[in-house]
Amino acid sequence: MKPIVVIGFIGTQLDSGRGAGRWEKWRPTLSLAQHPDMVVARMELIHTPRHTALAEMVKADIEGVSPETEVRLVPLDIEDPWDFGEVYTRLYDWARAYPFDTAREQYWAHITTGTHVAQICMFLLAESRIVPGVLAQTSPPRRQREGDPGSFTLIDLDRSRYDAIAQRHAADQREAVAFLKRGIATRNARFNALIDEVERVAVRSRAPILLVGPTGAGKSFLARRMFELKKARHQVSGPFVEVNCATLRGDGAASSLFGHKKGAFTGAASERAGLLRSADQGVLFLDEIGELGADEQAMLLMAIEEKRFYPVGADHEVHSDFQLVAGTNRDLRGEVAAGRFREDLFARINLWTYELPGLAQRPEDIEPNIEHLLAQHAQQAHRGVRFNAEARAAYLRFAQGPDAPWHGNFRDLSASITRLATLAEGARITEDLVQAELARLRWLWAREDAAPAHTLADDDLDLDELLGTEQAAALDLFDRLQLEAVLRVCRRSRTLSDAGRQLFQASRMQRSVVNDADRLRKYLAKHRLSWERIRA
Structure with a gap:
């Protein structure tokens, strides 16, 4: 077992006493050195300068009952032992400068003595691992007898050791x-x-x-x-x-x-x-x-x-x-x-x-958000509303597809679900209602989705021009159709990442590391294409 080092304040009341009668009472600091089956290798005894004489007497008493224990007196200049800021600062500075060696020694922070403020500071220093050890709480014997050290309890504040915590x-x-x-x-x-x-x-x-x-x-x-x-x-x-x-x-x-x-x-x-x-x-x-x-x-x-x-x-x-x-x-x-x-x-x-990713970048989250918005509407309107199965499927197909840019993100989705819930007859959102709502959304987004002059239209996809006549001619029909589909998604997307999210939406859920843009970049590079060239 590693040698035990105890760190604690002298008890100006509990550890005191000068005559022979002091041996008849229980003194917590001394008691730690009186256990026959446990030896304290070293004790760091903290005291204020005005209690130096008491500290020296306690040191002599400890060395008398336990010659194996080295007692080091640690004077700390604390003007007000009830001032939390002062006590913590003095203790913190001392602990930061102390040469702790957890590989060779184990440390106990004694919290029975000292003011309540000192005990709290000891707790905080041990909890933050600035004092890398456990708390030691000593207790007197049930019946006061000379030489009876009482008992002690060790408290480990490392929460990782406790499954329940x-x-x-x-x-x-x-x-x-x-x-x-x-x-x-x-x-x-x-x-x-x-x-x-x-x-x-x-x-x-x-x-x-x-x-x-x-x-x-x-x-x-x-x-x-x-x-x-x-x-x-x-x-x-x-x-x-x-x-x-x-x-x-x-x-x-x-x-x-x-x-x-x-x-x-x-x-x-x-x-x-x-x-x-x-x-x-x-x-x-x-x-x-x-x-x-x-x-x-x-x-x-x-x-x-x-x-x-x-x-x-x-x-x-x-x-x-x-x-x-x-x-x-x-x-x-x-x-x-x-x-x-x-x-x-x-x-x-x-x-x-x-x-924060936009709604179009999180299509898998549209469904749970719809449920949340319907529940929210039910609380506000005191009227529960649900989708028919066909209506729900139709709405999700559109909402999670590439034709739904969701420029207003969750504001657009919230407004859409509010309209559907308000217009629903018999607390049911039908497929007819959904189709009318989808037409409204397409109309709302039409102007924002208008392609700028430099954007490729579908009819402008010329693989001969993009790849060169020889490279385009070498493509199988399968590869040509796949590449054209990818390029159309790129045309509708504002960034490489947006395009990648749409193209790899299903498989990205099974990947531990998601980098859609990199996957798309590598695919384009296989055909000697780049995002900049496609958008040029």
């Missing part, structure tokens, strides 16, 4: 992930992995989080759910404050965000706190942060880094400690390169960046 922790994490997803059982591997990480970051970090994705992908919803999760864990006490930066224009932008002093400008009849101050101790969600002007970007950077800023027209700074969640449908890297977004602000908010 590990299972409870895993269950808590699953519940938090389900909460972030509204309880919808998503089937998209990429989205599930993203939410798993967002859950861990949301409860462990107060650093800015950047959510990237198209309009309607759920950035605002996810930001609010993160706030509600943190609030349930008592990690925030302030409110959730949301603002769409695209609505902030001109002189009023800075005033809305940072507040203003009375008389700061024409119309400033009274002082205004501003949204940043309203979000103190809470979460501030700035949607479409790429729309902020240059001045507001500079002021926001200071507010994030220093938690303070100047309201418009004010001479004195104000303070607000909030967590920032930002949203954007722009590529801020391109905005930085074009000089429209500050590089230092982007670096500050880019620590945790998550790209």
Whole structure:
């Protein structure tokens, strides 16, 4: 067994006593050295300078009953033993400098002695593994007898050693992930992995989080759910404050965000706190942060880094400690390169960046979201509605197919299901209703789907021109038809990744690593084609 090293505070009351009578009472620090079947190799005895004499006496007593035990006195200059900040700082600094050697020694943190504050600090240091050992709790004997050391209990705070605790922790994490997803059982591997990480970051970090994705992908919803999760864990006490930066224009932008002093400008009849101050101790969600002007970007950077800023027209700074969640449908890297977004602000908010896939990139999640929207409608309208089997199949065929771009993402889907549920007679959505709704969706998307002048139409697919006459002639009919089908999907897609997701939708569910763009790129390269050449 590895030698035992005990770390603990001297008990200024429990360990005290100077006459011979001290041997008749139970003293917790001394008791650890009195167990005949357990030898303490070394004891780090922490004390304040004013208790040095007591510490030296306890050291002598321990060495008298257990010559094998080396006692080292550790004086810590603690002015107020009930000041948590002071006690923790002194202990933390000592522990960080201590030469722990877990390969050769085992460490016990004695928590019976010392103030309650000292005991809590010992617990925290052991729980965080700064003191890499177990807690030792000593207890007096039932009947006080000279030389009886009582008993001791060891408490290992390494939660990974306890199956029940590990299972409870895993269950808590699953519940938090389900909460972030509204309880919808998503089937998209990429989205599930993203939410798993967002859950861990949301409860462990107060650093800015950047959510990237198209309009309607759920950035605002996810930001609010993160706030509600943190609030349930008592990690925030302030409110959730949301603002769409695209609505902030001109002189009023800075005033809305940072507040203003009375008389700061024409119309400033009274002082205004501003949204940043309203979000103190809470979460501030700035949607479409790429729309902020240059001045507001500079002021926001200071507010994030220093938690303070100047309201418009004010001479004195104000303070607000909030967590920032930002949203954007722009590529801020391109905005930085074009000089429209500050590089230092982007670096500050880019620590945790998550790209939310659009609905067209998550066709497997359309079905569970339809069920969720119908359940939501039933709660609001007090009327349950269901699809007929044929109607459901027809709707899903279209919704999950390449002809449904879902430009508005979940907003489009929510509006579509609301229309169907509202028009359903007898609480049943029929195939006729579905066909009418699909016609409406095609009409809504017609203008957005209009191909730009440079986009290939189906009739423009000329393999002889793309591949060269000799290479095109060498293709079997099977390969030619397959290639033409792939090129048509590429024509309808905005990016290589979008095209890959549509082409490999079925097989991607069985793959542990999903890289649709790479698969498509390799297929095109086999025919000496590139995405750029196809789109040129």
